[in-house]
Amino acid sequence: MHPLEKRILLPEDLKPITSLQDYAARGGIKGLKKSREMSSEELIELVKQSGLRGRGGAGFPIAIKWTTVYNDPSNYKYIVCNGAEGEPGTYKDRYTIEKNPYQLLEGMLISAHAVKAHKAIICTKEKYTPIVKRISEAIAEFEQAKLIPEGYIELVLGPNEYLLGEEKAMLEVIDGRDPMPRNFPPFLVGARYTPTENNPTVVNNAETMAHLAHILRNGVEWFKSLGTDDTAGTITLSLCGDVKRPGMYEVETGLTVREALYDLAGGPVGKHPFKAMFSGVANRVMTPDLFDTKIDFGSMRAVGCGLGSGGFIVYDESRCMVAVTRLFLHFLAASSCGQCIPCNMGTRIMAGHLDNLEQGQGSMTDIEAIRLECGRCTNQTRCFLPTQAAVLCTSMLDKFPKEFESHAGNACSFPKEELILPKLESFDEETGQFTYEGKPLLVEQF
Ligand SMILES: Cc1cc2nc3c(=O)[nH]c(=O)nc-3n(C[C@H](O)[C@H](O)[C@H](O)COP(=O)(O)O)c2cc1C
Ligand code: SF4
Known part of the structure; x- marks a missing residue:
């Protein structure tokens, strides 16, 4: 492990945790038990104090969403875990779920307890078969251990479309329709709404929810001691493109982009210096003059870029x-x-x-x-x-x-190479390569 890495969500040795028993032996489920001894108000206040911000792209504070839904007088509330992970250049949700699906389910149940949810739903893509299997098995173990009634956590599988990850589209899929974002936000019209029940819903990213298990287990002060004041805790970065060592790296926030791209990812893979970095396809490009920016939501925003979901796609000077x-x-x-x-x-x-x-x-x-x-x-x-x-x-x-x-009226003068959008499919730790369409994603393909 590189000294800049800090594994909290990922197992220290990166070996997958394969049973609930094993998870409990490592301190798992303690956070859930603790949360169940607390009232919703206490739990929401604790998570507010932790400063946990959503890891799905916008960095929205989770406690605000909880408060809105908890205070709603509706009869039924839902929590939904967003496991769609469709952002190009991102692989962190599937990677952490493959390693440890239990912390995610624990986090979902903590969230469900906070808002008094009628039901918890996790939605991911049908094509992500390795994590579909891991999640299904882990849900069955939670049921067998009587941590939840049968059917309390539901797994919904959606199509391989980018929009599945948009929260209002995800709710449509959960309700049996296509991923077409609805008009109203989840806290107004939630999962499985009916003409008489709006079912306000909290939607959070999988990584966001996984953090909850650790915050409850280790306490607010511990969580705040990690990372920056702006974005406490760790973040799991997916680094790919023209870098020497593409891969998955969990780090404390506050690391600079330069440290991530040079120290962790090894710098440019070829003879050309870096030219541009994209945190997914939703933010402004970041150029090397800004690489000393800290990786947290506030710092990235302050320089006009964004952190997104921590998936960095990097291009060198040879790219058009x-x-x-x-x-x-x-x-x-x-x-x-x-x-x-x-x-x-x-x-x-x-x-x-x-x-x-x-x-x-x-x-x-x-x-x-x-x-x-x-x-x-x-x-x-x-x-x-x-x-x-x-x-x-x-x-x-x-x-x-x-x-x-x-390019206005002139042919492109850059070398003609196949450019693909890195929709990451898996990461091979032995070769240090991501795969795309079943094959290793080679740097020449970017
Ligand atoms: C087009 C589009 C695609 C999105 N895809 C994802 C996704 O794959 N995963 C995700 O967690 N959030 C995605 N989001 C953000 C979600 O709508 C939502 O804000 C997020 O799940 C909230 O979780 P958080 O507060 O924990 O970050 C997407 C948003 C848009 C507009
Ligand atoms: S058409 Fe509207 S709902 Fe559909 S992707 Fe575009 S902005 Fe979103």
């Missing part, structure tokens, strides 16, 4: 930024469900102008048109997908104006 922007925009356009006009039209229009530029058939008009479309992507849509597209595109135009201008 117009091609990268086009790749990301095509993904977002293809992921749009089409319910909102600025998203349905805007993402496709942007992708089309990027096609023109990349193919050497574009002009300055295409660049202006992209900017215009970015301005039209307001946040008045059902979800943030088009805002993500606009934020990402604008940041690329701002950071790499000459590169875009040089």
Whole structure:
């Protein structure tokens, strides 16, 4: 283990925890027992004091969501664990669940106790078969150990679509429909709502919930002693792209991006220096002048970028930024469900102008048109997908104006290599490689 790593959610030796008994022998379930001795108010206050922020992308404080749902007078409340993990460049939820599904279930039950949930649901993709198996087996063990009544935690399997991870789309899938984000947020209209019951629901990312087991077991002061004041605790980073050592690294927040990319991931894999880093496809690009930024939600936001879900995709100087922007925009356009006009039209229009530029058939008009479309992507849509597209595109135009201008009417001068979007499928610890479409993800493929 590298000295900068700090394993809390991941087992120290990275060996998977294979039974509830083994988990309990390591101190597991203590947090759940402790939480069940507390009132909802006490538990919510404790988690508020811990400062735990959501790890699904936005860093929203979990205690605020809990308070809203707990205070709602509805008869039924739900908690939903978001295990969709569809963000390109991210693998942390599946990795931690493969290693230890028990802490996640423990966290879900702590959350359920806090808001007095009628039921807890975990939703992931049907195609993630290794974790589907691990979660199903762990639920059965919890039931056998009488930690929960049969059927209290339900596993729902969804389609392989990016939108499954959007919380309002996930609730639609849980309710038996397609992943099309609904109008109302989960705390207003939740899982399995009926004409008479709104079922306000807390949706949290899998990593967020796993932290709860450790906070309850070890205490607030312990949790706050890890990481920064802004974002206490650890975060599990997925590092991929033009780096020497791609991989999964759990670290305390507060590490700099430079430390993550050079010390953990070993720096650039080839002869070219780094050019750009993307924390998924939802944030502004980060260029090397900002690599001394601390990895926590506040610091990343303060420099105009975002932490996202801790999946960093890195490109070196040999990569064409117009091609990268086009790749990301095509993904977002293809992921749009089409319910909102600025998203349905805007993402496709942007992708089309990027096609023109990349193919050497574009002009300055295409660049202006992209900017215009970015301005039209307001946040008045059902979800943030088009805002993500606009934020990402604008940041690329701002950071790499000459590169875009040089594509106006000219063929691309960068080496022509296959660019793929790293939708990570698994991580092989022995070879240190991620896989994509069943094959090792080689650096030349990025
Ligand atoms: C297009 C889109 C895709 C998303 N995908 C995921 C995802 O795969 N996993 C996730 O936890 N959150 C995802 N989110 C964020 C969720 O909507 C939600 O904010 C999150 O699950 C809340 O959990 P947290 O508070 O623990 O971060 C996505 C959001 C958008 C707009
Ligand atoms: S913003 Fe886009 S992806 Fe989100 S609901 Fe509207 S059309 Fe669908």
